[in-house]
Amino acid sequence: MRITEIKPGIHYVGVNDRVKTRFEALWSLPFGVSYNSYLVADEKVALIDTVEEGFGSRFFHNIHEAIGDRKIDYLVVNHMEPDHSSSISALKRLYPEIKIVGNAKTLQMIGGYYGIEADTVEIREGESLSLGNRTLTFYMAPMVHWPETMVTYCPEQKTLFTGDAFGTFGALDGGILDRQLELGHFWDEMIRYYACIVGKYGVPVQKALQKIRTLEIETICSTHGPVWEEEKERVIALYDRLSRYQGEPGAVIAYGSMYGNTEQMAEHIARNLAERGVRPIRMYNLSSADPSVVLRDVFKYDTLVVGSPTYNGDLFPEVEALLRKIEARGIPQRTFAAFGSFTWASAAVKHLREFAEKLKWTMCCEPLEMKQGFDGRYDDACDRLADAVAARWSDCGTGN
Numbered sequence: 463m464r465i466t467e468i469k470p471g472i473h474y475v476g477v478n479d480r481v482k483t484r485f486e487a488l489w490s491l492p493f494g495v496s497y498n499s500y501l502v503a504d505e506k507v508a509l510i511d512t513v514e515e516g517f518g519s520r521f522f523h524n525i526h527e528a529i530g531d532r533k534i535d536y537l538v539v540n541h542m543e544p545d546h547s548s549s550i551s552a553l554k555r556l557y558p559e560i561k562i563v564g565n566a567k568t569l570q571m572i573g574g575y576y577g578i579e580a581d582t583v584e585i586r587e588g589e590s591l592s593l594g595n596r597t598l599t600f601y602m603a604p605m606v607h608w609p610e611t612m613v614t615y616c617p618e619q620k621t622l623f624t625g626d627a628f629g630t631f632g633a634l635d636g637g638i639l640d641r642q643l644e645l646g647h648f649w650d651e652m653i654r655y656y657a658c659i660v661g662k663y664g665v666p667v668q669k670a671l672q673k674i675r676t677l678e679i680e681t682i683c684s685t686h687g688p689v690w691e692e693e694k695e696r697v698i699a700l701y702d703r704l705s706r707y708q709g710e711p712g713a714v715i716a717y718g719s720m721y722g723n724t725e726q727m728a729e730h731i732a733r734n735l736a737e738r739g740v741r742p743i744r745m746y747n748l749s750s751a752d753p754s755v756v757l758r759d760v761f762k763y764d765t766l767v768v769g770s771p772t773y774n775g776d777l778f779p780e781v782e783a784l785l786r787k788i789e790a791r792g793i794p795q796r797t798f799a800a801f802g803s804f805t806w807a808s809a810a811v812k813h814l815r816e817f818a819e820k821l822k823w824t825m826c827c828e829p830l831e832m833k834q835g836f837d838g839r840y841d842d843a844c845d846r847l848a849d850a851v852a853a854r855w856s857d858c859g860t861g862n
């Protein structure tokens with residue numbers, strides 16, 4: 463059996479993209495990304511999702527390698543975002559008899575994106591399609607992370623095709639199943655993918671997880687990243703934690719600094735936190751840090767300390783950009799502290815406080831504010847801020 467036949471009759475026909483530098487034209491791709499597609503070959507043949515259209519010729523080659531000249535009876539569309547649907551028009555030309563299976567929202571979008579209205583099969587929650595010895599059953603998972611998203615379950619093979627859910631950034635370096643891959647970087651890439659792409663939709667993800675838990679699952683086939691078998695419980699648990707917005711013990715210190723004075727506050731606070739046993743500490747100068755990595759760690763860890771100089775009577779722009787990303791994702795609470803600086807008129811600290819109030823976050827101490835340059839005058843204040851963060855750390859039972 464070829465490595466691409468991930469289970470009897472289920473073929474991986476996806477592709478790797480190591481060319482694109484930004485997913486959704488926004489998020490960096492240091493390890494590339496895969497667009498996963500699967501063929502279920504029975505008496506009838508179903509293709510589940512397609513790939514980004516620039517990889518169409520590789521995709522069609524993979525399909526031919528799996529099933530030769532057999533026709534494809536159905537295309538099941540779990541998710542309409544163009545990284546998975548933009549090969550549909552070419553697929554229709556190569557397999558003109560194919561029927562497109564989707565829910566009402568999916569079929570509307572297929573009309574809107576690709577002008578395809580005919581030869582469609584509209585399915586509803588819990589309905590099934592027989593392929594012969596195998597069945598595909600459809601469950602809606604709206605807003606994970608588009609309104610039409612759904613998952614497809616093959617009970618005979620205990621396999622769940624999940625669309626973007628349980629996806630990660632990172633191309634598949636040879637292997638396809640988790641046990642065939644070196645998984646090291648995929649765990650942080652899964653959090654980064656979740657934070658950037660799905661992070662706003664914690665409640666819909668929780669609803670989808672409730673449905674998924676009723677199914678007997680051996681294999682999770684996402685549209686991005688490894689196929690999960692050995693690590694499926696860990697993957698489900700990670701999605702559960704992320705969608706509850708629960709951070710693990712650890713502190714992110716994210717700051718802007720034009721001339722290094724606010725940065726020295728950050729360094730001082732970090733050193734004091736380390737002395738008080740806070741671990742791990744991740745520091746990001748927001749002028750140079752990858753925003754997706756910072757956002758990843760805001761999701762990953764339970765403590766956030768933000769620093770900003772006053773800039774044009776406002777927050778430093780890169781700090782503002784991070785706060786807007788956090789706000790857009792509705793992260794409900796982090797242990798939060800703030801510090802800032804100004805030269806002639808204070809503003810940054812006021813805006814950091816307003817951010818916390820808007821998100822209904824409790825600040826663990828008064829914001830620390832510095833006028834002009836950093837020197838020993840602020841040592842005690844940095845100590846007190848670190849004390850307050852470390853005390854919260856101990857209260858939560860996360861200290862060493």
Ligand code: FEO
Pocket residue numbers: 541543544545546607626685686
């Ligand atoms: Fe991978 Fe939401 O598309």
